[in-house]
Each structure stands twice: as C-alpha cells, then as structure tokens.
Amino acid sequence: MRETWKPGDSIARFIDHICLQPSATAIEMGRVCEEAVTYAIRSLNISGYWVYACKEQLSGTNVFISAVCGTPTGSTTRVKVYEAMEAIDDGADEIEMTVPVGAVKEGRFGLLSNDITAVVRAAEGRAAIKVAIQAHLLTAQQLSEVTSIAEAAGASYIQNESSYYEGSVSLIDLKRIGEAKTRGMGLIACGAILNRESAYQMLAAGADRIATRAAPIILLSDPTSAL
Template sequence: MAGRTDDDWAAFIQQKISEVLSGTDIVKEAPLASISTPEDPRFPLAIDHTLLKQDAIPAQIEALCDEAIEFGFKSCCVNGLYVKSVVERLRNSQTIACCVVGFPLGAGSAESKAYEAQAAIKDGALEIDTVIPLGLLLSQPPRYADLFDHLQTMIRSSAPVPVKVILETGLIPSPELKVAACVIAAEAGAAFVKTSTGFASGTGATKEDVSLMYRSVRYKGNVKVKASGGVRSFDACKEMFAAGAERIGTSSGVSLIKKSVTTSGAY
C-alpha cells in the first residue's frame, strides 16, 4: 500500500467503510465469545496486566509482575523505563513484557517512536503498544498517506515483535473515521488495533467500538482487537469478547479473575 496518494486511500477506505457499515459483512462468532467464567484457561492469557501511571514506583511494578505470574496473565504492560526490570522479574514465567511507545499522545515523529520501540525491544519487550498520530486522521481532509507511512515506519522498525496500534476511539468522532483508522493500521502491519490509552478524558472501550473494529480488520485475516480503558468487571470482559476482542488491557486483572468490580479511575 506504500506510494498511495490520499485520493487512492480515500477510495480504498470508502470501499471498506461501505462493506463494514452496510451490514452485509457476515461476522462469525468472535474467537473468545465462548469464555463464560474467569476459570476458563483462555481468560488470563487474554489479559495485559497494566500499570502506566506516571507516578508508578518500582515496588508497584514488581507487584504487578508478581500478580501476573501468579494468575498467568499474557503480559505486563509498562512504560519503557521499567521494561528491563520487568523482563528480569518475569524470567522463567509464561508472562511477557509489553511496552507502550509514543504514549499516551502519539504525537511524536515516526522516527522517535521507532527508536523508542527498538530500545524497548533491546531491553526484552516482546510486544509494543503505540498510539496513532490522531491529528493526521482528523485533518480536513484526512492525511491518510502520511498516517500510513508513519505507522508503517514504526511497525517495520519493531519487526518481528508485534505492534498494537491504539486508536483512541473516544476522540474519533464518526464510525467512518474509526473504520479508516483500523484499515490504515491493518495495512501498515499492525498485529492488533486497540481502543484506548485510558488517559484521554471520558474515553474508553465500548462493545460497539470493539465490534466495529473487529469487523473493520477481519478482511486481513490476522489482525486482532484489544479492548482497553474502563474494562473493570468480568461481565465487561465478556461483552468485549463477544464483540470481537482477543485481548483486554487493564490494571484490574486480579479483581477480574476474582469476579469483583473495581472503583472508577482504574485503567
């Protein structure tokens, strides 16, 4: 898809928007829709146990790792400062280190994000979560070609480590633009499209957005959906799985396993 102009992208994206929003795209049962209890062995493997607050201290990161090991979560998702220590703490466990890049604004250059991702991977990160430069999508008209080049640069620099692309869906004003963001991320090589950072005021994952994202990337065959931001109960997880999510990003992983609901303000 490299070398396409904005007009080329607009035509391609409009075709995808029509397919997704027309309702003619038949969606089979989502891959994890059958998870009905926290005891399902697939459940902890769908959790990115997350601590991204700027005031997180090393002792809290250590506790995050210990919880992830105890409950068998897929990953510990942290800022780059802590990747090396997280990798060491997780040694000899099945849990991997995931690092956020260009987080939470996504407004850095593609080259700076590529460097940040490569540094995290050097420290042992096995997954990268990055944020789209939202202004390029919201431009009038959208700067699709620039957005694609930006994401492809960063994703290629991380290979073969998979990259999850955070859309910040709560700040995208229309279904059409959400489909466009998903399509561009998928074409750029994203392993996942992800709902939210959890940092933008009043935004988070919704089952409607997850369903839309799932339908938007199905044509690629290998791109998955991660729901993050405000997923704080097991019932909410089930809704996200039914809508198409295959990964949940949350700081409430332990309480989700225990079926409890956390207080507001958690990621």
C-alpha cells in the same frame, strides 16, 4: 498463532494488565510482576523505563512485556521508532503505539501509514505491534480508515484506545473496528473494564484481548480462574 477465547475458558491469558502509574517504584513494579505470574496474565502494559527490570524478573515465565511508545498523544514517528527499538532491545515482546489522531481527522492517511509502517519495520519481527487509535475521538468513517491502514501496514493488533485511557469502552466502536479488519489482525478492547461481567462482554463482542487496570479484581471473581 493468536489464541481465541471461548466461553468457559479462563480469561487470564486474554488480559493485558495496565501498569502506567507515573509514581511507581521498583518495589511496586516487582509486586505487579509477581501478580502477573500468580494470575497467569497475558501481558503487562508498562512504560519503557520499566521494561528491562520487569523482563528480568519475569524471565522463564509466560508473561509478556508490552511497552508503550508515542503514548498517549501520538508523538513523532522518529520518537516512536526510537522508543520501540530501545524497548525491544530491553526485552519487550510487544509495542503499543498511538497514532496521531489529528492526522486521522485531517485525512492525512499517507502520513498515518508511514508512521505505523516505520514502527513495524523497526520491530523487524522481534515484537508484535499494537496500534492504539483513540476511537472515542473518531467518526465511524475514520475508525474504518485507520483500522484498514493499520492492518495494511502490518500491525498485529488494533486497540480502540491507548492504555492511558480510563473512560468507558464503546461496544459500537468495537463492532465498527471489527467490521473494518480481517481475521489476520487482532482486536484489543481497552478502557474502564473493571469487573468480570464487562470483561466477558468485551470478549463476546469480538475482542481478542482486553487491556485493563483491574486484572486482579477481575480474576479473583472469575470462576474459570485457577485461583
């Protein structure tokens, strides 16, 4: 069952900590895992390369592993399915997949539906699927269309941007996505959420979770944090 944030709650369990630095070493990823446990963060968003090692280190904790696939450009469906299955076998609890934005802009919604459905089926209920839609590149109508398609395909979450996105988060986009989905699918706000104030703003705007590279900074300044 999806947790719901309420004012006064600690936001740690609603944060996905993005750790996708291409130069990351085993020592650095080990430190990231330690931080995730210390801050009681919801999940680590990492590449498939690190899933097995991080899952092993986080065994026995409440921290989830979220692996990216087909990110950030969308890739082909077969590549996404392979990456998702391998990451799940290695211990991923969640898969973040990126839709092919060109297909959305061209109105190729059948292709889009098949793409998401294939990854959902590959997960076979073993992992939640988060669909990243690159909202900053889409129109209001396209946002509505892709959100409805993702939900119909069985996605657990819709995410406004991929975890590689470092730009600002549009509250207007979040509102449009929220209006196009039902309560059955969660909403993740991803982008330059760099402080406590912006984190609370995203949650108050309807996001169920936030994905950020600044989790430790946010939580060190959060009075509801246990630290």
